[in-house]
Amino acid sequence: MKIDALRIVVLLPFEPAEKRDHNALVASVCELHAAVPGSALHIVQLAPATGLVEARAPASCDGAIWWNAVCPSLAADAPAGTLARLFREALAAQVTGDAQRRLVLLPRGAAGEELAATLAWDFNGESLGRCQRIRVEPESFVGQRAAFGGRVLIDLRTQARCCFATLQQQGSVSPVPQPLPQASVRTIELLTRLEPDHDTQRLESRDAMPRLEGASVVVGGGRGVQGVEGFEWLARVAASLDGALGGSLPTVDAGWIPVSRQIGQSGKFVAPRLYFAVGISGTLQHLAGVSADTTIVALNSDPEAPIFSVAKVGVVGDWRDILPLLAERLEERRRRG
Amino acid sequence: MNVLVLVSGTADPKWPLPPRLDAEALEAHARRCAVLSPFDEAALELALKLRDADLSVHITAVVAADEGLARQAANLRLDAVYRFDERRLGPWSARAFAMALAAALGQLDRSADLVLAGREFGDLDDGSVPPLLARAMGLPCVSLALSVAADADGLWVTRQRGPFMERQRLAGPTLLAVTNDTHNRLRHPLLKNVMAARKLRFAPLAAAIADGEQPISLGAVQAYTPAPREGACRMLTGAPAEQAEALAQVLAGFGGPQ
Structure with missing residues (x-):
């Protein structure tokens, strides 16, 4: 199937090179690019300067163009509104050109969906x-x-010429990304100037645990943990595993x-490689947030959970009996x- | 201050899905089994807190769902409750929904100083509609809002941004996409307000929808079954001390202490 003049664009917010949270997205998009002969793939990575991010993609990702979109005043944790301004400039001025159809993909998460x-x-x-x-497809994107709390999978079809989405492929193991050849890497100097935001104050955070993103071990608590005390035990268990702490919506x-x-x-x-689920019943809504490749170890008082x-x-078993001993x-x- | 709260509900996961999974059946299920989502509730509670602090705050709710959900909102003694009939739209295109709703909100006789919507308002469990609606209304959007309060300098919102929380002063009318937090759990309505709301009729806000094909259509639908994982679950039995020891061995094998 050859689909003319399709340009697939991946928009990546700035992240320091060691995090590599975006590798899985790039790998998924490379698979898609390979499945659509004639498509062009452009990866746009925001950065405050050149040289901070290495242009990497799976070896199979033939012909991809990597754009370092540079904005000197960009911070690593820029808000979605700022990212939208920068991506808009990158898309409008440098990347999209006159392609007839555009598929623009972003990382999953609240910020990605908003963008x-x-x-x-x-x-x-x-x-x-x-x-x-x-x-x-020749005339549409699917x-x-x-949807419905993770209970159904639906196909949404649009014939829009310009389609946006966030992508989080389930259960895929990403190939190791390789540095792209220098000839495939380009730089755009963004003209958008970011002014200091005097109306926003960062509040001191009491949350010193490692972040969930990229953690190889995650310890998660559910309603069955029944309170802050249980989460203090979970935090101790997570800390002793160098893991991150998470919880379900009710918590x-x-x-x-x-x-x-x-x-x-x-x-x-x-x-993560391991998800230790404590007091979590295992609803589809919760499991929708855990990769199918992750090994789950569960502690729950209900044998039918x-x-x-x-x-x-x-x-x-009861977490009160087990967690202190485990920690x-x-x-x-x-x-x- | 005029506060506009937008409520759409979510299909209650306690109810089984219809046996026939297609657009018509799913839309009917979503209407029949709608309950306030945690995010709808948070948006309503933030509005009520603003009115608790300043009795001149006027709260208008627009409910994009059936009358039952509109009545649940009205139980909270809001100043005005309207129903936005989204039936012809379907839930598939967030953009079409946002455009129609923005046009309908233009019919209200009060312009909002603050718009509050749950962060999954009006769409399929993600956060697309609030930013689209903000664009359609020409308002800035602040996402993952946890609380909002007024002082002499104006309105301040506390929001989650990545791993941090921040406090932001709102420069003018703004749409807040509200998320769940322990401080914005919805209060229980007073019985007298519930009784009063029984008699209410809710003025309809018409959706201005052009006839013709919707920009996004529903294709295949399948019930989701979690992908099978490796083998059956190995249960660790014994006394708690034995279970804890066995569990520690299992967990330590995953990159923690050896």
């Missing part, structure tokens, strides 16, 4: 939202995504954990080195 919608409006396109797969509602640590359909998507149907290892043993192992 996809905002840019779709600005470019008179459609946003398909949070997609797990995208298919390109995004597959979860955020209850104030046991901040919304930045919410995992699930309405929260973060995590892809659905989490055990997806866990590799399970413990039926003690893990901390002892850590002390012994």
Whole structure:
């Protein structure tokens, strides 16, 4: 199938090179690019200067053009409104050209979804939202995504010439990205000037735990943990595993954990090697936030909890009996080195 | 201050999905099983808190759902409740929904100083509609809003941004996409307000929708089944101390302490 003049664009916010959160997205888009002969792939990476981000993509990603879109006053944690201005300039002036059809993809997450919608409006396109797969047909784009609390997978089809979405492929293991040849790497100096924001004050954070994104071990608590005390034990277990702490939506509602640590359909998507789920029943809404490649170990007092149907290892028991002993043993192992 | 709260509900996950999975059945299910989402509730509570602090605050709610959900909002003794009939739109195009709603909101006789919407308002469990609606209304959008309060300098919103929280002064009318937080859990309505709301009729806001093909259509639908994972679950049995020891061995094998 040859589809003429399709330009696939990936928009990547700035992230320091060591994080590499975007590797999976780039790999997924490279697969899509390879499946659509004649398509062009442009990867736009925002950065405050050249040389801060290495242009990398899977070896199979033939012909991709990597754009370092440079804005000197850009901060690593720029808000979505700022990113939208910069991406708009990069898309409008340098990248999209006169391609007949454009598919613009962003990383999954609240900021990515906001950006996809905002840019779709600005470019008179459609946003398909949070997609797990995208298919390109001769006259339309089809995004597959979860809906109704993760209980159904739906295909959304649009014939818009300009289509935006976030992409988080489920269960894919990303190939190791390789540096792109120098001839494929270009630089755009963005003209947008970012003024200091005097109306915004950062509040001191009491959350010193490692972030969920990129964590290789995540310890998650659910309603069954029943309060802050349980989360203090979970934090100790997470710390002794060098892991990150997360929770389900009800635990955020209850104030046991901040919304930045919410995992699930309405929260973060995590892809650790290990997810230790404590007091989590295993609803589809929650499991939608955990990669299919992740090994789940579950502790729950209910032997019928659905989490055990997806866990590799399970413990039926009361967290009050198990977690203190577990934390003690893990901390002892850590002390012994 | 005029506060506009937008509510759309979400399909209650406690209800089973219809046996036939197509656009018509799913749309009917979404209407029949609609409950306030945690984010709808948070948006309503923030509006009520603003009115608690200043009794001159006027709260208008626009409910993009059936009458039952409009009545739930009205139970909170809001100043005005309208229904936006989104039935012809379907939930598939966030952009079409936002455009139609923005046009309908133009019919209100009060212009909003603050618009509050749950962060998954009006779409398929993601956050597309609030930023699109903000664009369509010509307002700035602040996402992941946790709380909002007024002082002599104006309105301040506290929001989550990445791993940080920040406080931002609003320079003018703004749309806040509100998320869940322990401080914005919706209060229970008073019985007298529930009784009063029983008699209310909700003025309709018509959606200005052009006839013709929708920009996004629903294709294949399938029930989601979690991908099978490796093998059956190995249960660790024994006394708690034995379970904890076995669990520590399993967990430590995943990159933690050896």
